[in-house]
Amino acid sequence: MTVIALTGAAGRLGGYLREALAKRADKVILTDRVSPEGLRANEEFRQAELDDYDAVHAALAGADVVLHFGAIADEAPWDEIWGPNFVGARNVWEAAHQHGIRRVIYASSIHAVGMYPRTQRIGVDTPHYPDSFYGLSKCFAENLGRLYWEKRGIESVMLRIYSCAQPNNERSLGVWLSPRDLVQLVEKSLDCPIVGCSVVYGVSANSRCPVSNEGAKFLGYEPVDNAEEFAPEILAAAKPDPSDKAQLHHGNVFATGDLGVSAVALMGRAEDGEG
Template sequence: MKKIVLTGAAGKLGGFLRKSLSGMADTLVSTDLADDVGTLFSGETYVKADLADLGEMNKLLQDADMVVHFGAIGDEAPFDDILSSNIVGAYNIWEAAYRNKVRRVVYASSIHAVGMYPKTEFIGTDVPHRPDTFYGLSKCFAEDLGRLYWEKRGVESVCMRILSCNPGVTNARAVGSWLSYEDLAHLVERAIDTPVTGFTVVYGVSDNDRAPVDNTLANYLGYRPRDNGEAFAKKVFAADPPMDPQNPSDMCQGGPFAVVPLGESGVAMMKLKE
């Protein structure tokens, strides 16, 4: 490809993806609200831009083949903040993609779009939305937006419902929900290089023995994760108290996001490894 655009390049996951994406196109244009993202990779340029500004997104996506959209507030927050960054920002990406004839949007969706489902249901990619927060609701909106722009305007989308993406497993929930950084990079590569995707939903999860989601309907992407959260299970289960089957934080796909008050941080309730 000639040009890929990456939003959210200053974030944890977007920043990790810059290296691999720079090798998949002649030019990688990384963007975020930060002043810079440090040393650039070969073929990479950086443009400071605001997702909430359609004009800036339209200019950014000129001559792009694909856009990898990781830019957004990555936590529960007051609705007005979510509206500007995650909802209006998503509309601006898909609309700019359509105007510039960009073939595909590869989108960082989230398990929080279906976060109120019990983990015991082993849900597929075709279940109705059940968001756990305003943040999860914004992911539902963007997924539906992606389907709309595919069915009405021919813009392909791959919506990756990321579960728990961290360097390792630090809590009992993540033994099943973990997505390693290496598997994330593989998933994004398959979302980009699969010849035809139409509108696709796929769960971003590693090959965990206890994964609570089913990617069968997205097998055609060729996503074959290699890492397994079970390697951390013995240590994590010994350190964490037993999970409570009456507590939605333990029983629901969204973890702490299932119980956090609307508008308040869910990440603050999680044990994460930086």
């Protein structure tokens, strides 16, 4: 019997994952602050605020593995992001420990290392260099997961997702993670027999990819999509601005925007998000 718990189940990435999870698991526990739509026969919704330990503990009861995708997926003021992203991560790992859950697969982000220059090809062992409170929350959760691996033996895979937004500019040609490749990345993270506490970048097989997954080959992740298919149309319309400092960082506008200010709003594509 395999029971998978998914936090952030009502969100966009949760929506990309649910069908594949429902096919492979006996039961999928969906948890979020709001109810996801259209529950399948083996999906059960358990409402929980991430910063409420008792609610998170109850939501994860009976799970074998947790996919922790719930969070504020944007830069936000400290008082807003602290509860869901920092306290929420602690609550998930602690509840996993209390329930004897063996593995947490975490939706981390490129913004844990977003201040690095885009011209520097970074790997899975590159030290943290957050670009925002949001990026800091991803560094915190990655370190928390490492602590729970060392002290409690809970395995983790930190998926440093770059961007699941539909490619629409020159930068996105390097950083896109297609929904299909996201599903594969999660499935490999579930199936790999031993992961310890690992980091892997969530990117498709983009010809212009600016990060290296060389150190995470053991996962067996072999992305199939390449944003190059969008290049002719995007580059024909592109008017790149070499003085745009955001373009010079892996973290894009998260790196150049002020602390606490929504980067998704700065990107002007709230419908897609990036996180």
